[in-house]
Each structure stands twice: as C-alpha cells, then as structure tokens.
Amino acid sequence: MALMIPAAALAAESFPLSYSSVGVEGSYIDSGNSRNKGGVSDNLSNYGEFGLNFTHQFNPNVSMLLQGSYAEPETRNTNIDVDMLRFSLGGRIHPGKFRLGGWRPFGGLGYSYTDFDVDSTGSSKTEDAIYLEGGLQRMMSPRFMVEGGIRARTELEDGYVDGQYFAGVHYLFGREYPAAPRRDVVLATKKEPKVEPPKDSDGDGVIDELDKCPDTPQGALVDSDGCAKELTKDIRETLYVEFELDKTEVRRQFYPEIENLADIMKQYPTSNILLEGHTDSTGSSGYNQELSKSRANAVMKVLINEFSISAERISTTGMGESQPIASNDTAEGRAQNRRVEAIVSGQYSEIIKK
Template identity: 65%
Template sequence: MTHLYKFLLAGCVALPLQTAQAEAPPFPISYSFFGAEISYVDSGNSRDKSSNIDNLANYPEYGVTLGHQFNPNFTLMGAFTYGDAETRTSDIDTDILRGSLAGRIHPGKFRFAGWRPFAGAGYSYTDIDVDGAPSSKTEDGLYLEGGLQRMVSERFVFEAGVRARTELEDGYVDGQAFAGVQFLFNQWYPQPPAVTTFERPEPVEPPKDSDGDGVMDNRDLCPNTPRGALVDSDGCAKKLTKEIKETLYVEFDLDGTEVKRQYFDEIEKLADLMTQYPTSRMLLEGHTDSSGSASYNQNLSQSRADSVMKVLVKEFDISSARISTTGMGESQPIADNATDEGRAQNRRVEAILTGKHTEIMKK
C-alpha cells in the first residue's frame, strides 16, 4: 500500500476526531447534490495478472458525482471518474474511465461526533484504454462502500470512506479510499409543527345583581329594589297594601280648650305615623259633656279639635292640609254625663288617622 493511500486512510480517521467539538448544521430531510471526488485505487490484487491491461499499478482517480437523498435513510448516487494509471511491467500509460451507480443507506438520527455514517452498494462500468493496445477493455464490477459524512455548511457536505470493488469476469478485488465534497440544492428541512393560534375572546364579565335581589341586572326591570325585599321574576318588589287606622283620645278640663302636656307623647306617636305614611290623613273630632247649651258645646268641641291640630302643626311639623277638624258637641258621649268621672271622659278630642299604605314584603 502506497504512502498516498495510507495518507487518505489516515485522513478519514483523523478528520472526524479533529471536528468532534465543532457544531455541524443538521442534514436536510431530502436534497439533491452534485460534487467532486478524489480517490486512490489500490489495484494490488491484480498484480499477478500477465496482461498489461489487467496488471495496473496503483493510481489516483478523479470524478464528479450527482445524486439525490430521498429521505433521511436512503440516497441514490451516480459518479463518472477518470484515472491515469501505468502498467506494472512496462510503465505504459493507461486511461481508465468509470461510471458507477450506487445506493446508500444511513441512519436518520445517529451521529458520531457530528458525522453521519453511511454504507452502500453499487455497480460500476469501467473502460480501460492502454496506449498502443489494439483495443480497450471493459469491465463490469460490483462494490461495497462505507464512510462518514458531515454538513460543513447549509450547502456543502464533506465525505470520506473506502470501497472494495470486485471485477465480475476475473474476480479480482481492488481497494479504494476516497474523499469528496457535495454541493446541495433543493433541500427540504423538517417543518416546525403548526402552531394553532386562538384569538383570546374578550373577557366576559359575570352577570351582576346590583341590588342583591337574586335577579341579574340584565333581566331586572326594577334595578333599585330595597335590600331584603321579596321580589317577583322581573326583580320587582312584591307589595302589600293595608289600611291604616289609629285613634287618640285627648281629654280636657271643664270648659277648657288647652291641650295638656301629658298628651303630647301620644300626639307625637300619631305625628310619627303621619310622617311614616305620607298619604295618610287625620280627622280630629271635638266632643263635650252635657253641661251648657248645645250651641255652646258645639263651638267648644270645635275649638278643642283645633287646639290639637295646632299642636300637630307647631310642635311636630305636620301639614295642616292633611288634617281635618270638626266639632261634635255633646252628641256622642262615651260615658255617663250624670257623674263627674263620666263627664270628664266625654270632654275629649278623638284623633282618627286613616289611609292606605303599600309596603314592600320582606323575604
């Protein structure tokens, strides 16, 4: 084996080790390529042949390559090469033209320090033309190969390897160390997974129940229902209408019209009811005992009713428009006028508060 052959073999081993730390671009899924190849052929297995055309010395070979990687595991490649050799016995120049076609397999993901291994098998057709020979010789051969490839950029691949070629007619085996560069085109890389984007919907505010009646605002026809009210399906408070009727007795001294202080608390309670129920009205009826004439008693009873009205207006700020007064005289006694005690009870003003009140029902 010559020094050049040894040098090429050493380079195939040393180059992967020297670039082990370098970051290599990834191989495409598929690509086409053309390139150049240089090799050294060890034809030592044919040195025992007697004819010059078969007995060739070791020689370099140069060529071009063309191929396509169909997927991460298979490549089809063709090559056309030229070799300039000499015969061993008489140093006669020999031109060697060779065409070959091979299939290669390689792992999709396995790498050796960034290098991708490959193995292949192929067919070669060789035309050997020896100077001075009456005709050239052709040979059919089969070969096996193996080696390493590395992406050195997005467009270039470097490879190196060895081949063993068997000549089918004579059966001899030649060895070959080779190195080459390929220029890539029509590359197809793995596509990133499609990212489905969704438009974020506008935030939807939860339904509100501003007045807390259990009916959401979007259905509430009565949005300001008081807290705790019993409501219908439309959010409106259920109401109850009831009649208001309160009676007050204010007694007077004989022939007197002044309202005694002892009755102010009771009058105030009645005033509070009138404030609470603003649609209510009050009737004040004045009464007397049977002492005196009927006409006098009529006027006296009216004055007593007016006195109670003045207390309501001045002391408790009740509008006089809501109060009616009338004098009943001695016509409606509630006790026996024959006794002092009975007459005292008859000297009175009756306050009657009436009206209708609608109130919200509670839960």
C-alpha cells in the same frame, strides 16, 4: 481526506430531509489483489482517480450516487500508460439520527463499468464490477457537505477485489427541511387565578430568593448568584516634566500635574511608578547620564515630600541623551528633551456593565 478534518473546524449543521448535490471526489486505488490475473486492466500499479458525482437523497435513510471518474494508471511491470474511464451507479443507506461526533455514517452497494485504453497499442478492454462502500459524511455549512470512506470493488469476470480510499466535497441544492411545528391556539374556558411573579428588588435578573448580592449596582452584569462580575484592568498614566538647561530643580509650574499623578496613585494603592530622566545632547554622555538620574530623583522627592507617596512605590532610572523626543539641533527641541517621564502601572478591578 475529509475524515482527517478536525470536527471542531466544521460547523454543526443538520442534514436536510432530502436534497440533490454535485461534487468532486479524489481517491486512491489499491490494485494489489488484481496482480497477474489476466490482461492489462488486471495488472495495474496503484493509482489515483478523480471523479465527478451527482447524488440525490430521497429521504433521511436512502440516497443514490451517480459518478463518472478518470485516471491514468500504468501497467505494473511494463509501465505502459493506460487511460481509464469509469461510470458507477449505486445506492446508499443512512441511519436517520445516529451520529459519530457529528458525522453521519453510510453504507452502499453499486455497479461500475470501466473502459481501459492502452496508449502504446491502441487496444482497449472493458470490465464490469460491483462494489461495497462505507464512510462518513458531515455538513460543513447549509450548502456544503464533506465525506470520506472506502470501497471494495469486485471484478465480475476474474473475481479480484480492489480497494479504493476516497474523499469528496458536495454542493447541495433542492433541499427540504422538516416543517416548523404547528402552534394551535387554545382558548381558555375559565379565568386562571393571577400568580404574582417572584420579586427582583435590585433588577439584576436574579430573583430575591436566590440573590446572594441584593444590592447590585444598576446595570451591572451578574453571575447566577446575582453578584456583580468584575474585570481586572491595567492602569496606564504618563507624565512629562521639563527642566532648564543643566538643572535638576523641578519647576513649580509642573506641581499640579505631579499632584494629579499622586492622586491616581492614592486612588489605586497597589500601583507603582517608574521615573525616567532624560537630557539633551549638550555635554558628555557620561555627565548626561548622571544628570538624567538626578532629575528623576528630584521628581521622586517631590512625590514623597509634597504629596506623601511612599518611596517603596517609586523607582528611578537615568536614560541620558539616548532617547530624544525632539531634534537636538534647535533650542526648542533641546528643551523638550530635558525631561522626566513618569509611568504609573498597576491593576484594578471594575464592575462589568451589561
């Protein structure tokens, strides 16, 4: 039912002043009040009904509904199939501007003509009824509207009342909206005194009188007080140091890369580093596990002794031969697998630019 759709899922569109629409409707008929009132049509089980609608809204307060609908109910006690065809015509009243959370209420009054054909006997019956209805409508987009509500239909001959719960979707066309307000050109009859605009010395969009941060960097995004907004970002830097076969000594050729990593850690003093040692598949796995740990510790000593990085910011682990990055079947691949990977992680704040 359209009334069950969360309001947040629907766009907040305005209703046109007038429009026409075509749509589909599904409904559930509670025919309990007609039990044992007379013939076949007065003794039906509850049933579902499908309809096609045409509506026209004449102005913000008045619209009309023309509907043709079909159903295949059964008789309550004998389960005889019945074909039902119904035509309805009614008028609706809408409050011009009143809304319930974006939904527009409506109330209506109409007339229904219904034809019942009994499949087993070939007999038929018609009935006339009037109905009262009430419900809610909402624009989903400029072209589509949903609605839902309830009708009470009173059969004129026997006087019983059936309830109908309905929901539908409409496609709108021939829409008319309010005209844009006219802007008249007013010519000044005298020269107004020149008014100096308030100053904004740092050009951040907040005048000096209200600016609590008068020296904001050019191009920075600021808040209502003129202070730069900052964004917390993650630091991610990775280093690879390769080793000779069965060695733990860090070769001098890798010192410049280790120094660059140390500079990043000094630039971001809250960052930490994880050193992961790795080996190729030469030797036993237990020996390789110890060897990989020793290689990680060797890089840690270079960071501490050569580049003054605190030991408290460094952690090491040995991965052994478990995570090769190349094939161990070639000398070149084994050389790549004899390595230490260093991963710097942390966070820093950066001024957001416009």
